[in-house]
Amino acid sequence: MTESMTQVTGAVQALTQSADTLFLLLGAIMVFLMHAGFAFLEVGTVRQKNQVNALVKILADFGVSTIAYFFIGYWLAYGATFFADAETLSAGNGFALVKFFFLLTFAAAIPAIVSGGIAERARFNPVLISTFFIVGFVYPLFEGMIWNGNFGLQAWFEGRFGAAFHDFAGSVVVHAVGGWIALVAVMLLGMRKGRIRAGKHTNFAPSNIPFLALGAWILSVGWFGFNVMSAQSINGVSGLVAVNSLMAMVGGILAAVVLGKNDPGFIHNGPLAGLVAVCAGSDLMHPLGALITGIVAAAIFVWLFTYMQNHTKIDDVLGVWPLHGVCGAWGGIAAGIFGLQSLGGLGGVSFFVQLLGTVIGIGIALVGSLIVYGLVDKLSGLRLSEEDEFNGADLAIHKISATNLE
Structure with missing residues (x-):
């Protein structure tokens, strides 16, 4: 009887582990698909002479990100390496390997975010070099502090304020960090030629609204893998996360x-603003709190992007700083507001900790x-020459245009 029970228990554990591995693998695939969303959102926004570059840049960045995260970033964040035999690595259905794949797709979102801000005037190889160091060193530093307790920051938060910093799916760890990294790169590159005419700002119209919309749709659908599957196990799946993601997305749409x-x-970026903001507190908020979070996020994006494009020298092509950087920061803070029990949330958060x-x-x-972009810019230069920028990154870098005009 005891032996039989042991066999049953072992079989249940094996099945649970297999289910968790499959669950997380599907999440990794969904978030990986989001990179196609980043690509088409950029393709639809940039001018036609830079569309090939947008597609190539996102894919090449993912390749470089994988190497940087596999050999350096994942080790810095979680202390884990892959320098073992295949039998050891595949233990437990290879759950540890799939976890790496899942978290890699988050890490690789950083250069994908940056790509939209620096579009149309950045050199190809220097950007890839920068990607390696950003994903290998900068991103995992904060990731490890928040999601693995590195350097004792979370322990200090809990001991001093009674709550850790809460970021369930990366409003701050991924989006805010990516958006503020992008701001630095955008500022170093400067404005695109032709943006200022006769002393006034000129905005370039999107080249392809259907591609822009396709990118937004792919990102929106993939986001439910980004958020819901951040539980990283079948047992941790929460319908609350799914509905909160939905409500924040809808709030973003309607506000936009x-x-x-x-x-x-704006309408196709509105849902993305809402989804960025709800990541942190999607497992804590009441759906009405998530709806308000999404509405505020879209309002922030529309106002800030409009102001930035028309009144500043910040030439952020896709508006990734307001969308990811500022809305991501709002999401981290919003988790400390709408996650409170007094506002219908589950509690366990501190507004001050979320802000800090x-x-x-x-x-x-x-x-x-x-440090990264400054050094790369100084050593090799980040920006295309004026002639190459005029001709477009497609011809200057890839020697081919997006359409055959013959």
Whole structure:
């Protein structure tokens, strides 16, 4: 009887482990697909002479990110390496390997975010070099602090304020960090030629609204893998995360429709703003809190992107700093507001900790990116020549255009 029970228990454990591995693998695939969303969002936004570069850049960045994270970043964040035999690595259905794949797709989102900000005037190889150091060193520094307790930051938060910094799916760890890294790169590159004419700002219209919309749809669908599957196990799946993601997305859509005055660019970025912001507290908030979080995020994006494009020298092509950087920071703070039990949330969060943790993440992003992009710019230059920028990155870098005009 005892032996029989042991066999049953072992079989249940094996089945659970297999299910968790499959669950996380599906999540990794969904988030990996989001990179196609990043690519098409950029393709639809940039001018036609830079569309090939947008596609190639996202894919090449993913390849470099994988190497950087496999050999350096994952070890820095979690202390784990892959220098063992295949039999050891595949233990437990290879769950540890699939976890790496899942977290890699998050790490690789950083250069994908940056790509949209620096589009149309960045050199190819220097950007790839920068990607290696950002994903290998800068991103995993903060990732490990928040999601693995490195350097005792979370322990200090809990001991001093009674709650750790809460970021369930990366509003701050991924999006805010990526957006503020992008801001530094954008500032170093400067404005695209032709943006200022007769002393006034000129905005280039998106080249392909259907591609822009396709990118937004792919990202929106993949986001449910990004958020829900951050539980990393079947047992941890939460319908609350799914519905909160849905409500924040819808809040973003509706706010963008009203505030964006029916502009398709704003309407398709609105849901993304809401989804960025809800990542941190999607497992804590009441759906109404998530709805408000999404509405505020889209309002932030529409106002800030409009102001930035028309009144500043920050030439952020896709608006990745307001969308990911600022809305991601809002998401970290919102988790400390709508996660409170007094506002219908599950509790266990501190507003001050959420604010402080968000500021620390932004600080690491700014300092790290200044070092990486600053050194690369000084040593090799980040920006295309004026002639190459005029001809477009497609011909200048890849020697081919997006369409055959013959």
